[in-house]
Amino acid sequence: MNFKDRYGPWALIVGGSAGIGGAAAEEAARRGLHVITVARRQGLLEERAAGLRKKYGVKVLPLSVDLAAPGAAETIVEGVEEREVGTMVYNAAAEPRGSFLDVPLSEHLDNITVNCTVPTVLVHHFGQGLAERRRGAIVLVSSMGAFQGAKVFSSYFAAKAYEWILAEGLWSELREVGVDAFSYIVGATRTETYQGQADGSSDVDAAPLGTDVAPSSGAPPSGDSSRWRLQNPSDPGEVGRGIFEAFGGGPTEFSHPFDQETSSFALQPNRRAAVERMSALISGIRH
Numbered sequence: 330m331n332f333k334d335r336y337g338p339w340a341l342i343v344g345g346s347a348g349i350g351g352a353a354a355e356e357a358a359r360r361g362l363h364v365i366t367v368a369r370r371q372g373l374l375e376e377r378a379a380g381l382r383k384k385y386g387v388k389v390l391p392l393s394v395d396l397a398a399p400g401a402a403e404t405i406v407e408g409v410e411e412r413e414v415g416t417m418v419y420n421a422a423a424e425p426r427g428s429f430l431d432v433p434l435s436e437h438l439d440n441i442t443v444n445c446t447v448p449t450v451l452v453h454h455f456g457q458g459l460a461e462r463r464r465g466a467i468v469l470v471s472s473m474g475a476f477q478g479a480k481v482f483s484s485y486f487a488a489k490a491y492e493w494i495l496a497e498g499l500w501s502e503l504r505e506v507g508v509d510a511f512s513y514i515v516g517a518t519r520t521e522t523y524q525g526q527a528d529g530s531s532d533v534d535a536a537p538l539g540t541d542v543a544p545s546s547g548a549p550p551s552g553d554s555s556r557w558r559l560q561n562p563s564d565p566g567e568v569g570r571g572i573f574e575a576f577g578g579g580p581t582e583f584s585h586p587f588d589q590e591t592s593s594f595a596l597q598p599n600r601r602a603a604v605e606r607m608s609a610l611i612s613g614i615r616h
């Protein structure tokens with residue numbers, strides 16, 4: 330079966346207007362799939378849709394939806410109508426940041442809606458068709474933050490852990506019916522959100538790192554490897570394309586080999602060391 334027959338005819342890219350999600354939408358179109366893109370900025374969605382139609386000759390349906398709004402998942406399902414979704418990439422994220430008690434409760438609750446509730450509803454809905462047809466893919470985009478708690482991003486990291494673990498469970502269940510489901514772990518990537526936090530400035534240089542990790546590949550020249558990674562974020566185009574290259578792999582795939590290696594530190598039994606290290610790294614990020 331070729332790619333289009335296995336993963337088409339439509340790809341639903343939630344958070345598909347810009348950065349990683351925009352690149353994922355383009356990669357789907359390049360591979361011959363029709364694309365449904367979901368995001369808030371209607372003008373940007375329309376503009377990108379026109380570009381993809383012209384460049385790849387596929388159909389594109391832009392849906393302007395705020396994922397934090399009540400009934401967002403149902404609005405997407407209604408907008409998709411009878412189109413057969415063979416691939417769903419859930420890329421969008423809410424990202425509250427700051428001291429947990431200072432961030433308004435509404436932002437923490439939006440985080441749960443956008444990063445946990447809406448993907449759960451969409452997987453439950455579109456997963457039925459994929460399982461019946463015994464083909465297709467579900468990708469939940471998660472984060473290196475999923476592997477430990479840390480200051481500033483406490484509720485966001487908790488939600489990314491939910492997506493990570495949910496995707497691993499789906500991988501285990503759905504492979505039995507021929508559907509690829511997996512978590513795609515993204516590390517530092519130069520998107521609009523990322524630029525707002527760390528732009529390779531002296532804020533990052535100032536981060537007081539404790540224990541460091543020295544990966545053997547994809548590695549920095551020397552010393553503070555995770556700080557190096559923050560200063561050398563991935564290109565969103567490469568990360569978006571990487572999602573599709575990871576189809577058919579394991580329950581957890583990484584956007585960068587460096588992150589895969591350093592994840593072993595975050596996942597170690599010494600939780601104090603893991604949490605303190607990430608919290609120290611975050612101290613250098615603008616928030």
Ligand SMILES: NC(=O)c1ccc[n+]([C@@H]2O[C@H](COP(=O)([O-])OP(=O)(O)OC[C@H]3O[C@@H](n4cnc5c(N)ncnc54)[C@H](OP(=O)(O)O)[C@@H]3O)[C@@H](O)[C@H]2O)c1
Binds near residue numbers: 368397422515519521
């Ligand atoms: N960038 C990084 O360094 C990094 C690191 C670790 C993990 N990640 C993960 O990678 C994924 C993408 O992150 P990103 O923000 O950096 O980049 P992105 O893919 O470049 O942009 C986020 C996309 O989601 C849409 N979106 C955001 N909030 C939305 C909402 N409430 N309703 C509808 N659409 C929404 C945005 O469009 P609109 O603004 O128009 O709505 C945009 O299309 C996330 O799952 C994030 O957790 C990123």
